[in-house]
Amino acid sequence: MLIVGELINSSRRPIAEAIAARDKAYLQELAVKQVEAGAHIIDVNCGTSLAQEAAVMAWLVDIVQEVVDVPLCIDTPSPAAMEAGLAHHKGKAMINSITAERTRWEEVLPLVQRYKPSVIALLMDDGGMPATVEDRLRVAGRLVPALVDAGVPEEDIYLDPLVKPLGVGSTCGVEVLESTRILRQKYPQVHLICGLSNISYGLPERRLLNRAFMVMCLSVGMDAFILDPLDRPLMSLLAAAKAVAGKDDYCLEYIAAARAGKLVV
Amino acid sequence: MPVLEEIKEALMAGNANKVREAVTRAVEEGVPPGTIINDGLIAAMNIIGVKFKNNEVYVPEVLVAARAMHAGMDVVKPLLTGDALQEKGTMVIGTVKGDLHDIGKNLVIMMMEGAGFKMIDLGIDVPPEKFIQAVEEYKPQVVGLSALLTSTMMQMKKTVEALAPYRHAIKVIVGGAPVTQKFAEEIGADGYAPDAASAVDKVKELLGLA
Numbered sequence: 001m002l003i004v005g006e007l008i009n010s011s012r013r014p015i016a017e018a019i020a021a022r023d024k025a026y027l028q029e030l031a032v033k034q035v036e037a038g039a040h041i042i043d044v045n046c047g048t049s050l051a052q053e054a055a056v057m058a059w060l061v062d063i064v065q066e067v068v069d070v071p072l073c074i075d076t077p078s079p080a081a082m083e084a085g086l087a088h089h090k091g092k093a094m095i096n097s098i099t100a101e102r103t104r105w106e107e108v109l110p111l112v113q114r115y116k117p118s119v120i121a122l123l124m125d126d127g128g129m130p131a132t133v134e135d136r137l138r139v140a141g142r143l144v145p146a147l148v149d150a151g152v153p154e155e156d157i158y159l160d161p162l163v164k165p166l167g168v169g170s171t172c173g174v175e176v177l178e179s180t181r182i183l184r185q186k187y188p189q190v191h192l193i194c195g196l197s198n199i200s201y202g203l204p205e206r207r208l209l210n211r212a213f214m215v216m217c218l219s220v221g222m223d224a225f226i227l228d229p230l231d232r233p234l235m236s237l238l239a240a241a242k243a244v245a246g247k248d249d250y251c252l253e254y255i256a257a258a259r260a261g262k263l264v265v
Numbered sequence: 266m267p268v269l270e271e272i273k274e275a276l277m278a279g280n281a282n283k284v285r286e287a288v289t290r291a292v293e294e295g296v297p298p299g300t301i302i303n304d305g306l307i308a309a310m311n312i313i314g315v316k317f318k319n320n321e322v323y324v325p326e327v328l329v330a331a332r333a334m335h336a337g338m339d340v341v342k343p344l345l346t347g348d349a350l351q352e353k354g355t356m357v358i359g360t361v362k363g364d365l366h367d368i369g370k371n372l373v374i375m376m377m378e379g380a381g382f383k384m385i386d387l388g389i390d391v392p393p394e395k396f397i398q399a400v401e402e403y404k405p406q407v408v409g410l411s412a413l414l415t416s417t418m419m420q421m422k423k424t425v426e427a428l429a430p431y432r433h434a435i436k437v438i439v440g441g442a443p444v445t446q447k448f449a450e451e452i453g454a455d456g457y458a459p460d461a462a463s464a465v466d467k468v469k470e471l472l473g474l475a
Contacts, residue, residue: 010415010443011414011415011442011443013445016415016443045415046415047414047415047416047418047443048415048418048443050415050418050419050422051419053416076416077363077414077416078416124365128365128389128390129365165324165368167323167324167325167328167368168324168325168328168368201324201368202323202324202325202368203323203324203325204323
């Protein structure tokens, strides 16, 4: 199970402000806290830096890697910013993301081949956001072989089925669950990842929906999540759900987490 | 209960069938179509808007209320003759190029329609040329730009720049998760609104209708 800590993202206003002010201490502390809470990878996104995005991404990668040993997830649709982040990253990075959109594919693939990061691949193409399970399977059917042909091992591929808000479509959750279940069978070696918080957009008590969604995703084979690792009830539930799903031998991780006082009921 | 109150209550509850039924009854009772729209449908949508702004109702509730409003409009619109339906203005709206998000934009459309504006929806991933084309064709008073991605905020700037020759006739309003008042000022937009109901207030303010 892979946890990508999502908090250093400039679409969150305090982060945008911290990045604009080059508040190194604040951002470093947030990275450290996420790793301590169980994140295996730290997402870095600085899209609000606009024209300076590439330079800021390089800076962000530098300062975060000063204080944590885990890999970073270079989160940007801009090839220039992605390249800057990858060039500054020490060790094997992750990128978020490549897609089957023609331009994005052509611009990002050379970076993947050059820097060999783990790759989050969004299941969308030039037709836009996927509307059905079939859309997602069709795009996955193109992306996975194409990435493998380009030299990316299946173990480095993380497919993101793209989560849309339940608030605008009651079946948005089910679509992702069904896609995940089928993709898991079809591609046993490929990872399946999603961000949790989209599901609850526009609804009350969002964390509750995020948690329910996480447990259900996990039960159909999702094995990586982009989430807020500082949400302790969420992380506790993840530990419990992993044990129940048979992904924690002898429940040892669950017991260890309980003993360390990490679990809240 | 007076029939207009019934319409409002059913609309706020998101009950499309009941709205349709109550609007039909209002027409039979001789309530003027304009009154049904303004004091029934639009009045109720305004209340929903305020509640949404105050986090008292949620996105799905706005969607079902808007659906109910449209059900009522479908009954009463064919009865309107000529200029009986006084639209408050025309607004062209779209999500800028590179951005495929439409929820926020659609909420703005619903609230603006609910407030009596004619809305031209250009959809998602809209390049600056298409905004210009729409401005030429529909002669709106307002253009609304939406962006949800930090990465597409630059497109917003480009679109505002492309609209420069038309700015004597149109106001440009921007919104979306990463957008701020400061950003709106930086790129030279006339207004910014943090949510759909505020967008209505902002547009009315910009057009001097407030």
